[in-house]
Amino acid sequence: MKKIFSFLLILNIFLFGLFGQATVDPNNYIYDQIRIWEVRGLVDGKIIPPFRPYKLSNLNEILELVIQNGNEKDVEIAKAYYEELNGKAWNISLENLFDSKVSSGEKEFMYSMNPKFYGDLAFADNFISFGYKIAFINRTGDNNDFLPLYESYQYNTTFDEGVLGPFKSYLDSDQVLSVGNKRIFGQTGIYRSAYGNYLKDNLAISENSHHAGNFSLTFMNDKICYSQQLSIIGATTAYDGSGLKANKYSNFHQITFHISPIFDFIYYETIIYGKRFDPIYLSPVLYMAAQGIGGYDDNLQMGMAFKVKPVNNLQFAFDVFADDLDFNKLVKFNFQGRHRFAVKTGASYTPANLFFTKVDLDYTLITPYTYSHYQGNDTDDSIDTGIYNYQDGTNFAKHIGTIYDPNSDVISLNFDFNPLPRFYIQFNNSFVRHGNVCENYTSDEILELLQASYGQYATDGSIFTHQIIGGQQRVIQTAQDYLNLLNQNHIMYLVKSQIKMTYDLPKLWKSFTISFNADYKFVYVHNYGISNHLYPGGEIVYNSDSNTYTWNGHSYSQEELEANQDEIANYYKEKWINNLTNLLENYFTIGITLKF
Numbered sequence: 112m113k114k115i116f117s118f119l120l121i122l123n124i125f126l127f128g129l130f131g132q133a134t135v136d137p138n139n140y141i142y143d144q145i146r147i148w149e150v151r152g153l154v155d156g157k158i159i160p161p162f163r164p165y166k167l168s169n170l171n172e173i174l175e176l177v178i179q180n181g182n183e184k185d186v187e188i189a190k191a192y193y194e195e196l197n198g199k200a201w202n203i204s205l206e207n208l209f210d211s212k213v214s215s216g217e218k219e220f221m222y223s224m225n226p227k228f229y230g231d232l233a234f235a236d237n238f239i240s241f242g243y244k245i246a247f248i249n250r251t252g253d254n255n256d257f258l259p260l261y262e263s264y265q266y267n268t269t270f271d272e273g274v275l276g277p278f279k280s281y282l283d284s285d286q287v288l289s290v291g292n293k294r295i296f297g298q299t300g301i302y303r304s305a306y307g308n309y310l311k312d313n314l315a316i317s318e319n320s321h322h323a324g325n326f327s328l329t330f331m332n333d334k335i336c337y338s339q340q341l342s343i344i345g346a347t348t349a350y351d352g353s354g355l356k357a358n359k360y361s362n363f364h365q366i367t368f369h370i371s372p373i374f375d376f377i378y379y380e381t382i383i384y385g386k387r388f389d390p391i392y393l394s395p396v397l398y399m400a401a402q403g404i405g406g407y408d409d410n411l412q413m414g415m416a417f418k419v420k421p422v423n424n425l426q427f428a429f430d431v432f433a434d435d436l437d438f439n440k441l442v443k444f445n446f447q448g449r450h451r452f453a454v455k456t457g458a459s460y461t462p463a464n465l466f467f468t469k470v471d472l473d474y475t476l477i478t479p480y481t482y483s484h485y486q487g488n489d490t491d492d493s494i495d496t497g498i499y500n501y502q503d504g505t506n507f508a509k510h511i512g513t514i515y516d517p518n519s520d521v522i523s524l525n526f527d528f529n530p531l532p533r534f535y536i537q538f539n540n541s542f543v544r545h546g547n548v549c550e551n552y553t554s555d556e557i558l559e560l561l562q563a564s565y566g567q568y569a570t571d572g573s574i575f576t577h578q579i580i581g582g583q584q585r586v587i588q589t590a591q592d593y594l595n596l597l598n599q600n601h602i603m604y605l606v607k608s609q610i611k612m613t614y615d616l617p618k619l620w621k622s623f624t625i626s627f628n629a630d631y632k633f634v635y636v637h638n639y640g641i642s643n644h645l646y647p648g649g650e651i652v653y654n655s656d657s658n659t660y661t662w663n664g665h666s667y668s669q670e671e672l673e674a675n676q677d678e679i680a681n682y683y684k685e686k687w688i689n690n691l692t693n694l695l696e697n698y699f700t701i702g703i704t705l706k707f
Contacts, residue, residue: 132195132229132244133164133165133170133192133195133196133242134164134165134166134167134170134196134231134240134242134287134289135164135229135242135243135244135285135286135287135300135302136164136244136285136302136303137163137164137303137304137305137318138265138303138311138318139164140535140613141170141192142163142164142310143310143469143527144188144192145159145173146310146459146461146469147461147468147469147527148173148177148181148185149426150420150423150424150425150426150459150460150461150469151423151424151461151463152420152423152424153176153177153180153181153185154173154176154177156369156375156418156420157331157332157333157336157369158172158173158176158293158331159173160329160331160338161306161329161336161338161365161367162298162304162305162306162316162327162329162338162340163304163305163306163318164242164287164302164304164305166240166289166291166293166296166298167196167231167233167237167240167242167289168237168238168240168289168292168293168296169293170192170196171193171196171197171237172293174189174190174192174193174196175189175193177189178190178193182463184529184532187532188529191533196231197231197233198622199230199622200230200231200232201228201229201230202228202229202230202622202706202707203226203227203228203706203707204226204227204229204704204705204706204707205224205225205226205227205704205705205706206223206224206225206226206227206702206703206704207222207223207224207225207702207703207704208221208222208223208224208225208700208701208702209221209222209700209701209702210222210223210252210257210698210699210700211698211699211700212256212257212696212697212698212699213696213697213699214694214695214696214697215694215695219252219256219257220252221250221251221252221253221254221256221257222250222251223248223249223250223251224249224250224278225246225247225248225249225266225283226246226247226249227244227245227246228244228245228246229243229244229245229246230242230243231243238290238291238292239288239289239290240288240289241286241287241288241289242286242287242289243285243286243287244283244284244285244286245282245283245284246266246282246283246284247280247281247282247283248266248268248280248281248282248283249275249278249279249280249281250278250279250281251277251278251279254266254268257698257700259607259632259634259696259698260543260605260634260636261514261515261516261541261543261605261607262514263318263319263320263509263514266281266283267283267284267285267303267321267322268281268282268283269281269282270355284301285300285301285302285303285322286300286301286302287299287300287302288300293331294330294331294332295329295330295331296328296329297326297327297328297329298325298326298327298329299325299326299327300324300325301322301323301324301325302322302323302325303318303320303321303322303323304316304320304323304325304327304340304342305317305318306340306363306365306379307416307430307455308416308418308428308430309428309430309455309457309471309473310471312455312475312513312514312515313430313455313512313513314414314430314432314453314455314475314512314513315363315379315381315412315414315432315511315512316340316363316381316511316512317510317511317512317513317514319509319510319514320506320507320509320510320511320512321344321345321506321507321509323342323343323344323345323361323506324342324343324344325340325341325342325343326340326341326342327339327340327341328340333369334368334369335366335367335368335369336365336366336367336369337364337365337366337367337395338364338365339362339363339364339365339393339395340362340363340364341360341361341362341392341393342360342361342362342363342506343357343359343360344359344360344361344506344507344511345357345359345506345507345508346358346359346385346499346500346501347499347500347505347507347508348497348498348499348500349486349494349498349499349500349503349569349575350496350497350566350567350568350569350575351566351569351575352505352508352575353508354497354499355507355508356499358385358386358387358388358501359383359384359385359501359506360383360384360385360388360389360392361381361382361383361506361511362381362382362383362392362393362398363379363380363381363382364379364380364395364398365377365378365379365380366378366379373419373420373421374417374418374419374420375417375418376415376416376417377414377415377416377417378413378414378415379413379414379415379416380397380398380399380411380412380413380414381398381411381412381414382398382401382402382409382410382411382412383409383410383484383501383502383503383504383511384408384409384410384501384502385499385501385502386501389401389405389409391404391405398411398413399411399413409502410484410502410503410504412432412433412434413432413433414430414431414432414433415430415431416428416429416430416431417429424460424461424462424463425458425459425460425461426458426459427456427457427458428455428456428457428458428459429454429455429456430454430455430456431452431453431454432452432453432454432455432481432512433451433452434451434452434453434480434481434482434484435449435450435451435452435480436449436450436451436452437449437450446594447592447593447594448591448592448593448594449480449578449590449591450478450594451478451479451480451481451483451517452478452481453475453476453477453478453481453482453512453513454474454475454476455473455474455475455476455513456473456474457471457472457473457474458471458472459471466528466530467526467527467528468527468528468529469525469526469527470524470525470526470527471523471524471525472522472523472524473521473522473523473525474520474521474522474523475513475515475519475520475521475523476519476520476521476596477513477515477516477517477518477519477520478517478518478594478596479517479518479548479572479590479594479595479596480517480548480576480577480578480590481517482503482504482505482510482511482512482517482574483503483504483517483574483575483576483577483578484500484502484503484504484577485500485502485577485578485579485584486498486500486501486502486503487579487582487584491582492582492584493581493582494567494568494579494580495567496564496565496566496567497566500575503574503575503577504574505574510574515543515545516545516572516573516574516642517548517572517573517574517576518545518546518547518548518572518595518596518597519543519544519545519546519597520543520544520597521541521542521543521544522541522542523539523540523541523542524539524540524541525537525538525539525540526538526539531614533614533615533616533617534612534613534614534615535612535613535614536610536611536612536613537609537610537611537612538608538609538610538611539607539608539609539610539611540607540608540609541605541606541607542604542605542606543603543604543605543606543607544597544602544603544604544605545572545597545602545603545605545641545642546572546597546598546599546601546602546603546641547570547571547572547599547601547641547642547645548572548576548590548595548599549570549571549572549576549645549646550572550599550600550601550645550684550687551589551593551595551598551599552587552589552646552680553588553589554676554677554679554680555673555676556580556587556588556589557645557646557676557679557680557683558651558672558673558676558679558680559580559581560580560646560648561646561647561648561650561651561662561679561683562648562650562651562652562653562660563580563648563649564648564649565647565648565649566648567648568580568648569644570644570645570646570647571642571643571644571645572641572642573642578590578591601638601641601688601691602638602641603636603637603638603639603641603642604636604637604638605634605635605636605637606633606634606635607632607633607634607635608632608633609630609631609632609633610630610631611628611629611630611631612628612629612630613626613627613628614626614627614628622706622707623705623706623707624705624706625703625704625705625706626702626703626704626706627702627703627704628700628701628702628704629700629701629702630698630699630700630701630702631697631698631699631700632696632697632698633696633697634694634695634696634697634698635693635694635695635696636693636694636695636696637693638691638692638693639691639692639693639694640687640690640691640692641691643687643690645683645684645687646683650662650683651672651679654666660672662679663682
């Protein structure tokens, strides 16, 4: 048995994996480095594509500019990336990760061994390029146990696991085919995509989302940049994001106006729909007009953004993502009502000769029910138990946009350091507030949720919680008439501090290198349990024979049930409150990667 296991591991290492980092992974650190160079003025933002990851020829253009214009440290970094991208067409690496978690006195450990084969192929002077990665993630535990709240797993593993001795083995594969020159090009493949002025978390398309089948087109010049992308994504159940079905699509397009050398203005739209494919969304037209042809049934959002760089080394950005706005109330300066939107703003400072290379200060706000689009069945438009939602802002049950839940706001402060060649340090801090909007519901609304079937409505305040109850899009009035932004009696507060270090040793022999990384996270959560369901369905059962209702072992008539609705509602609220607790966690990761 040991011989078989050893043979399978060796086969894993040498026969599998195509892992093209920079050209298939928007989380690669090269994009942090490019942001530093852009803000410092070494790279003109007009030549930077809107979607990450970038085409190989665009990456080369950026690196060549830095090699030509940067200081000694910039040139060294850019040359290392250029050699990585344009050296061998294939690479093999073996990543070893040792994870541990200490929470409430309990300790957990996990070991991962991840062989990867990756590279980039280029043809016709980079007019055609193909970035690829195929890997196997072999781990001894469940990765979800080693992720803090509001953090995404960086591998695109699937449910179809294999078992190799103590390891659960998952396929992790991404490929991107790019065709075109540096100003007009298309990309297609299966990979994570990202769009926005921020790294690691954006309102429309975020690096945190699961990978998808993507088809994108981009046109760039000195005045405008237009791009659009079709993503084939996975639908999950409306209650908790379980299960998985096909036939869900996300379309996105944006246009950037380069108003001046220091100011860019952006307009974008995104639309999510399913159970059919509609080619009209492939046209470069306003999605609102296209949506109207089909009866306004699809999930449309619009966004506006801008970025300003008044001087080199300093950049400001602002982004507003509108899901649903009650304009009749807004024109009267009434900010209560169904205002579903998200806002993100921040500043980046990238000094050339200080002890740190970049500092980012960002603020994010997401109002209740944003991204949580409703979809009922085809008969009476009601939400059935186990119904799939083809219109919410998720792919594979992961947020397509910002990783944070609706009814939250976040302040983050991040530092990047590069004290020595090939030695990178990131220090990330965030403070999160989040409330479960269902705490605001009235007693009669709670009574109706308790009478629903179990698994019919989500009351955890997550992206799966929406303001519709019953058929024909009948709304929960508390959700329709009030904003309810972080005004609950119980708010969760989360503080997270992280220090992440990576050191790449110089080449030891020909193309053989060793990299070390260490990661420590401190997480404190006040009122952990906010995201538990408040009012589970199936608690009040109607008995048609006696025309009565059974709750908590007692029988009630309709009149008695309504007379006791406050008592019933408070019973569930108190039960939920009593389960709130404080949580202190420490996460440690040590990694060693061998690359050939």
